Amino acid sequence: MDFTFTEEQEMFKKAAREFAEIKLTPWVAEMEATGKVCDAVVKALAEAEMMALTVPEEYGGLGLGYTARMIALEEISRISVATAMMLQVFALGIEPIVKFGNETQKHKYLPDLAAGKRLSTTAVTEPTGGSDPTGARTTYRKDGDHYIINGRKCFITNSHIADTLTILVKDEADPKAFSTFIIEKDMPGFKATHEENKIGMRGCNTGELSFEDLRVSKEQLLGPEGKGLRVAMAAIGDVGRGGMVGCALGLQVACLEASVKFANERILYGKPISQLQSIQNKLAEMKVDLDAGRLLAYRAVSLQDKGQNASNEFAVAKYFTTEATQKAAKMAVDIHGGYGCMVEYPVTRYLRDAFVLGPSAGTSDIMKVIIARWVLS
Amino acid sequence: MYHIVVCIKAVPDPKQADQIRIDPVSKTLKRSEVPLVLNPLDKHAMEAALHFKETSEAFVTAISMGPPEAGNIVKECLALGADQGILLSDRTFAGSDTYATALTLARGIEKIGRYDLILCGMASSDGGTEWVGPQIAAFLGIPVVTMVEELTETGPEIWKVKASIENGYRLMQVKLPAIFTVTRTLNSPRVLSFSGIIKARKKQILCWSASDLGAAEDTVGLLGSPTVVSTMTTRSSRRQVEIINGTSEEKAEILVQKLADAGLV
Amino acid sequence: MLIPADDRLMKVFRKRKDQKMTREGACNPIWVFAEQAEGQIQDVSLQLVGKARELARALNTTVEVILLGCGMKDQVQFLFAAGADRIYLGDAPVLKWYEPEIYTQMIVSLAEEKKPEIMLIGSTCTGRELAPMVAARLKTGLTAHCIDLLINETRILEQWIPAYGGLISIICPKNRPQMATVARGVFPRPTMDENRHGDVVMLDIPTNIPGRIQTLQVVRREPETVPLESAAIVVAGGVGAGNEEGWRQIAALARALHAALGCTRPVVDEGWAGHETMIGQSGKMVSPELYIGIGLSGELQHLIGVVSAKVMVAVNKDARSPVFEQVDYGIVEDCRTFVPLLIEKINVYRSRQAGA
Numbered sequence: 001m002d003f004t005f006t007e008e009q010e011m012f013k014k015a016a017r018e019f020a021e022i023k024l025t026p027w028v029a030e031m032e033a034t035g036k037v038c039d040a041v042v043k044a045l046a047e048a049e050m051m052a053l054t055v056p057e058e059y060g061g062l063g064l065g066y067t068a069r070m071i072a073l074e075e076i077s078r079i080s081v082a083t084a085m086m087l088q089v090f091a092l093g094i095e096p097i098v099k100f101g102n103e104t105q106k107h108k109y110l111p112d113l114a115a116g117k118r119l120s121t122t123a124v125t126e127p128t129g130g131s132d133p134t135g136a137r138t139t140y141r142k143d144g145d146h147y148i149i150n151g152r153k154c155f156i157t158n159s160h161i162a163d164t165l166t167i168l169v170k171d172e173a174d175p176k177a178f179s180t181f182i183i184e185k186d187m188p189g190f191k192a193t194h195e196e197n198k199i200g201m202r203g204c205n206t207g208e209l210s211f212e213d214l215r216v217s218k219e220q221l222l223g224p225e226g227k228g229l230r231v232a233m234a235a236i237g238d239v240g241r242g243g244m245v246g247c248a249l250g251l252q253v254a255c256l257e258a259s260v261k262f263a264n265e266r267i268l269y270g271k272p273i274s275q276l277q278s279i280q281n282k283l284a285e286m287k288v289d290l291d292a293g294r295l296l297a298y299r300a301v302s303l304q305d306k307g308q309n310a311s312n313e314f315a316v317a318k319y320f321t322t323e324a325t326q327k328a329a330k331m332a333v334d335i336h337g338g339y340g341c342m343v344e345y346p347v348t349r350y351l352r353d354a355f356v357l358g359p360s361a362g363t364s365d366i367m368k369v370i371i372a373r374w375v376l377s
Numbered sequence: 378m379y380h381i382v383v384c385i386k387a388v389p390d391p392k393q394a395d396q397i398r399i400d401p402v403s404k405t406l407k408r409s410e411v412p413l414v415l416n417p418l419d420k421h422a423m424e425a426a427l428h429f430k431e432t433s434e435a436f437v438t439a440i441s442m443g444p445p446e447a448g449n450i451v452k453e454c455l456a457l458g459a460d461q462g463i464l465l466s467d468r469t470f471a472g473s474d475t476y477a478t479a480l481t482l483a484r485g486i487e488k489i490g491r492y493d494l495i496l497c498g499m500a501s502s503d504g505g506t507e508w509v510g511p512q513i514a515a516f517l518g519i520p521v522v523t524m525v526e527e528l529t530e531t532g533p534e535i536w537k538v539k540a541s542i543e544n545g546y547r548l549m550q551v552k553l554p555a556i557f558t559v560t561r562t563l564n565s566p567r568v569l570s571f572s573g574i575i576k577a578r579k580k581q582i583l584c585w586s587a588s589d590l591g592a593a594e595d596t597v598g599l600l601g602s603p604t605v606v607s608t609m610t611t612r613s614s615r616r617q618v619e620i621i622n623g624t625s626e627e628k629a630e631i632l633v634q635k636l637a638d639a640g641l642v
Numbered sequence: 643m644l645i646p647a648d649d650r651l652m653k654v655f656r657k658r659k660d661q662k663m664t665r666e667g668a669c670n671p672i673w674v675f676a677e678q679a680e681g682q683i684q685d686v687s688l689q690l691v692g693k694a695r696e697l698a699r700a701l702n703t704t705v706e707v708i709l710l711g712c713g714m715k716d717q718v719q720f721l722f723a724a725g726a727d728r729i730y731l732g733d734a735p736v737l738k739w740y741e742p743e744i745y746t747q748m749i750v751s752l753a754e755e756k757k758p759e760i761m762l763i764g765s766t767c768t769g770r771e772l773a774p775m776v777a778a779r780l781k782t783g784l785t786a787h788c789i790d791l792l793i794n795e796t797r798i799l800e801q802w803i804p805a806y807g808g809l810i811s812i813i814c815p816k817n818r819p820q821m822a823t824v825a826r827g828v829f830p831r832p833t834m835d836e837n838r839h840g841d842v843v844m845l846d847i848p849t850n851i852p853g854r855i856q857t858l859q860v861v862r863r864e865p866e867t868v869p870l871e872s873a874a875i876v877v878a879g880g881v882g883a884g885n886e887e888g889w890r891q892i893a894a895l896a897r898a899l900h901a902a903l904g905c906t907r908p909v910v911d912e913g914w915a916g917h918e919t920m921i922g923q924s925g926k927m928v929s930p931e932l933y934i935g936i937g938l939s940g941e942l943q944h945l946i947g948v949v950s951a952k953v954m955v956a957v958n959k960d961a962r963s964p965v966f967e968q969v970d971y972g973i974v975e976d977c978r979t980f981v982p983l984l985i986e987k988i989n990v991y992r993s994r995q996a997g998a
Contacts, residue, residue: 399807476778508774520743520855521771523767537858542860543862545861545863547740548859549856603816605815606812607800607810608800609806609808616967616968621972625983628980629987632971641875
C-alpha cells in the first residue's frame, strides 16, 4: 500500500494550489460581502479547466479520475470553501450524464460543461426532505413524446447559475417510480425562484427551483424511465459526498495553518502561545483529524477510480471530515482568543463555512444510518 | 523554427530558505529540509520562451544542472509547455561554483546541438550572483544581455533588447544565437495547468552525467571550481538595543522625541 | 556556489584550503576596472582604487587601472589621486558606451598579457555583466557583491560575503587573477592626493570584434528622490508591511521624514518596490545618519547593506525578531497600526515647533 501521491498527483496539487492562491484569493472578500457568485471566479475555474476534470476525453474533458478531483477540491477549498462547493456541484450535475447519458446527450452537453460554457447542478432535495427522496412531491406525467413536470426543489446549490440541470422527479401515477431528466434553464415552465442568504459558503449560490407545467421531450430523459432514483443517487452517493469531503479537508488545512501562524506570532507570558500545552493539544487534535480524514478520503476515491462503488466509504469519510472540520474551526477560533470574533480574521469565516458543510449532501445523522446499514448487512 | 533553451535552477523555496543557517557554534551549515522549487526568475524566462512559441514556431528545451530531485522542476517546465527537458546530474557536479556550473551547462547546451536563443532568470534566489548567464555566453562564444525588461524580434535572427541599468535603460541590437537574462518586469508567468501536466506525460527528460558530457573530473564540481569557501562565521551584533515601552501612543511620542533630540527630525 | 555535501568532497575542500601560498616579495599588480558613464568615472571605481591601494601595500605591489571610454584623458588624474600607479587607457568613439564584445576583448587580452594578481570591478549593472564574462574567458574565479576584502596570512585575497545568516569568505587559491565585484558604498571614498601621478599606457583598439551586439541607445532618468547611497535618513520596509496599503504607509513615513525609501528582497519579490531600492548584499549599500527598519526581520543579507549608521531603529511586531539585536532602539508594534501613528506624532511635533 503506497500512501503517497505520484509525481503527477503532486503536480496537480501544486497547480491547484497556485491557481487557488493566485486566481481566487482576490475575490474572497467580495464573495463574503455579497454572498453572491462571482462571475470572475466562474471564469477563472473554466480557464483552469476545473469543470473538465471528470469529463471523459472523448467529450472534451481531461478524463482525470476522482483522486485528481479530490486534490483540486482540497486546494480550492483551502482558499474558498464556497468556490469548492460550487465546483463540486458542477461535477455533481455532470456525473449522471457521463454515467447514464446516451451518445446524443453526451455530445450535446458534456463538451460545453467541460469548458464551463454550461454550468450544471443536480436537484433532488424538496421541502419534504432531501435524505428521503421517496417523499418527493415533484412529479411528471407522460404526454405522448413529452413529459410534463410540476413541483419545487429547494436547497439546491447553483440553482440560479446552472443552465443544465439533472432533476429527480417522481412518476405521478406510480409513487415508487422515479425518472431523471436533463432540463435547460430557458425551458418554459422552469424558474429559479428564491435565493437563500447563507451564513457560510458565501459566494456559492443556494436556492429554490420551480416547475410549472414544464414540458420536456423524451430526449431529455436520462437513463431508463422509472429507474431514475438509481441515476440520481449514483451521483450523490459518490460524487456529491466525495465533493463534500474535498471541501472539508481544504477548510481543515486552512484552520490548522491559521492556528499555527497565530500561535507562533501571539506572545503571552513572554513567549509564543504555541509553546503552551493547551494550545499544542488543540493543534495535535487538528492534525490527527486532518490526517485521518485524508486517509478516509483517498481510500474512497481510489476505490472510485478503480470503478468500484464507494458510497459507503464516502459516507464514512463525509461524516468524519465534516464533523472534524467543525471541531477544527471551533478550535481555531478558540486559539485566536478575542481575535477569533473579529471579522478581519479569516477563522470567523472558517467557522461559518464549517457549519454549512454538515447538512450538505446528507446530514451526519443520515451518514450514520448508511454506515450502520453497511455494518449490519 | 527557433530552438529556445531555457536554463532553470531548483532552489530551496525562498519562502522558507532562511531556515538554512550557519550554526554559530560549529560554524558549519545546518542543513534543513527545505523543499526545492523552480527559481522564481526562471519562471519569467520560461514564460518568455512559451510566449514566443505561441506566436511563432519554436521548440523549447528546459535544461538544469542539479541533484536528481531537480528533475521535478524540469517536469514542471514540461507541464508549463516546454517540449523537452534535460537534467545534468552527477555526484561529481556537487560543490560547483558559478564557473563550473556555467561550463557544465554550456557543455550540455552544446550537446543539444542547435540553439538560437538561450534564456535564464537574471539571478537565482539562493546564489544570487548573476554570473551564470554571462559565463555561459563566454564559454559558448555568443553575445549576452543581462537584466532584460523587453524583447522584440525585429528581423530574422535580429533582436532588439531593452535592459535595465541604474536610473534608466539601454537598448541593444543582438544577432542570434545569444543569451538573455531576464527580470521580473519582462512578463507575468503562467501557472501550471492540469492539461499541461497531462501533456507532459508524453514528453521526455534526458538525463546526462559527466561522462555523457565528456567532462573530465577535474573540470566539474568542486574540483572544477576556481573558487572555494574558506571560512564560515557568524556576525556578532554590535549594538545594544533599548526597547521603548509604553502604550503605542507613548512609544511613538518617545521615538519622535529621541529623534528630535538627535537633530534628525 | 554550493557548499560541499559529502565526506569525499570535504577532504578535497580542506586539502585545497591548506595549500599554503607563501610567496615572498612582490607579486603582480592589483587591477581595478574603472567604470565611466557619460564620461564620468563612477564613485565605486574610486572607492575600489582606494581599497586596491591598501591591498597592494599588504602584497608589496602596485595598483593599475583600466579605463575605457571616449575623451577620458582629463579624467585620469582622479584615478591617480585615488591611488593608481598606472592607467591603461582605451580612448575611442567606439568605447563611449559599454560595448560588451570590445570591452571584454580588451580587458581579457590585456590581462592575459600582464597577468594581474587581483582584479576588482564595481558591482554595477555593467560590472555584473562584464566581470563574469572576463572571469570565464580568463578561466578564473569571481566572487559577487563582496562586503569586505583582505589579504590573509597566506597572502591570498579573502573575499567576504554574507550568506545563510552569517558571513563566509571565499578564496581563489590557484587561478589568476583573483576577481571580485564590490558595490558602491562598501568601501569609503579614498583620500585624494592631488600630487600623485603615474604613467598612462594607451591601448590599441581591437579590430577583430564579431559585431553581433551593439548598443543602440542609453537613456538615463533623473532620480526622483535622494539616492539611497547618499541619503541622511533611510526608511527601509520589509514584508511586515503586509500588503500594498501597508507599503504605502511606510512610503508616507519616508516622505514625512524627508528620507530615502529602501526595501528588502522579499518586498521586491512581492512587487511593492523595485530592485533599485533594495538595500542589501546584492542591492544598495547605505551609510545614513538614521536608519529605520519597519516590518523587517533584520536578515543579514539586508542589514549588511547598512554599512554604517549613527542611529538605528526597528519596528517589528515580533519581540523575538533578530532585528532587535542589531539596532539602538526597538519598538515592538505591528507596523500596520504603528506607522500611521508615528506619522501623526511627527506632524504634531513639527507643527508645535512651527508654532513655538
